[in-house]
Amino acid sequence: MNEEISLLMQDLFTDTASPVILWQLGVIVVALGLAWSINGLLKNYIMQHAPETWKVGIGGIKRVLFPLSSLLIVYAGQLALKQWQHVSMLKLAATLLIAMAVIRLVVYALRYIFAPGGWVRALESVIASVVWLILALHLTGLLPDLLQTLEDVNFKVGKTNANLLIVLQGAFTIIITLFIALWLSRLLENRLMQAQQINMNMRVVLTKLLRILLSLIAVLVGLSAVGLDITLLSVFGGAIGIGLGFGLQKITSNYVSGFIILMDKSMxxxxxxxxxxxxxxxxxxxxxxxxxxxxxxxxxxxxxxxxxxxxxxxHSLTDRKSRVQLPIQISYDSDLEKAMNIMRDIAVKHPRVIQDPAPSAYILAFGESGIDLNLNCWIIDPEEGSSNLKSAIYLEIWRAFQASGIVIPYPQREVRVLGEVAMNNKNSAT
Structure with missing residues (x-):
């Protein structure tokens, strides 16, 4: 245990047996109470008066408002009390509040960047556990010894000497830069998706390209920060290119096709x-x-x-209107014009059928069993389907035809027996 932590623990144990600890506990209770009140008041004010464009920043503020406001009050109490007594408990409380603020801010950023899911909740738990573990190692004084142990594990990567601590620092740096890049891309993506003057397809393309670009920059910055020569990535780039050319043709084709569809606005x-x-x-x-x-x-x-x-x-590339056709057959002895008028009137009365273009009825052909008619009507909500529309119109037409004496014929076949064939059959019978 290092000297600073050792002195802090000694002071804390000494203070527990004296009234000094009561003053520090009082400061902590007051800090938490005031922070809770401030948090409630500012939260209501922000929700009622803050612009919608500040939503992301406000979300982060609400997450860390309680621990940070508590921390400020604890620091103020620490400055006031340290003139005549120990403030070891206040120092410990400040450290815990800082860890709490970090965890809350990271969890909020994760929920903002990624869609809700089980793996996000699991990652939140892992991050919280890591932060509390590092804090516990720091308070117990084991963190410096652990870092020294990691640094003593040496190995070579090609001609470069490395150790486990450098590897962990590099991974941590890359994760942090990538995390910041994803958060920034989400922030810009939300702004782009609200830009009504830009076509929806173009907005989707720009957000995807922006995320890819920022992620690539974050990885390169992270690698450079840990001292790796990024020109070595050319070897990996060549390998990836060969893999895309041979083993990932379908995947590459799908990605390229996706950008083509978004750019040409065909869908x-x-x-x-x-x-x-x-x-x-x-x-x-x-x-x-x-x-x-x-x-x-x-x-x-x-x-x-x-x-x-x-x-x-x-069906809706240039116009969302969609035509619905209803073929109907009536008998030859029915009133043709009356049947066509009934069909048009019923279509006009349906709430989903639009009046421009107006419904129309046509004669298609003179069939074997009756006259073939066709009713055309237009709708502007093809996504709702046409089966229910056809069923409703057909039912009304059936009722109107029955009331008007218009017959929908059965298929008919006329069989004629010629006289010579009939005579031969008669002679065969005798």
Missing amino acids: QIGDVVTIETHYGIVGDLRSRYLVLNKLDGTQVIIPNETLITSMVIN
Whole structure:
């Protein structure tokens, strides 16, 4: 145990048997109470008056507001009491509050950068455990001995001498720089996604490129900070290039196809599309695949390469209106014009059918069993499907036809027996 920690522990043990400890406990209780009150007041004020653009910074402030305000009050009490007594407990409390603030800030940043998930919660627990472990090693005085032990574990990487402490420091530096880069990219991504003057596809492309660029810069800065020559990465770059050329062709093709789709604006989030046998709404466009939300509630993951090499029907590329056709057949002895008027009137009354273009009824052909008609109507919400629309209109047409005496015919076949064939059959019978 180092001398500073040893003196702190001795003072703490000495203070526990005297009234000095009560003053320090009083300062800590007052600090926590005032911090709790300040935290509540500032939180309400910030939520009511702060602009929406400050959301990220406000979230971080709310996370560390309680430990930092407590820390400031503890420091003030420490300055006031140290003139005539020991303040060992206040020093220990200040150290614990600093660790608490660091953990809260890191946890908030993790939740801001990454989507919620089990691995994020596990990472939060690991980070909190590491921080408290380092603090415990520091307070017990074992941290310097542990660092010296790690430094004594020497080995060579090529012609460079290294030790375990340098490796851990390098990994920690890279993680910190990457962490900062991801946080910064998320902050800029939120700003870009709110820029209404930029096309949605362009916003997605820019955010993805920004994240890749900042992550690459963070790794290079981290490697340089630990003294590694980044020109050595050219060897790894060549190996990665060969791997992409041979073993990762499909993955590379999907990523490139994804950027092409985003750049040429042939498909956007919310479009109604038919891809091979799948019909639905584009829910998300990722770098490697597209998420298609089908009308039955399922989701289809379609690789971006399929969108480039296969035929895709975009029902809402230039106009969200979609035509719905309803074929109907009536008998030859029914009132044709009346049937067509009924079909049009029923389509006009349906709430999903738009009036421009207006519904129309056409004669398709004179069929074997009756007259073939077709009802055309247009809707602006094809993502809601057309089966329920067709069912409702067909039901109303059926009721109106029955009330008006219009017949929907059965398939009919007329069989004629020629006279000679009938006579031969008669002679055979006798």
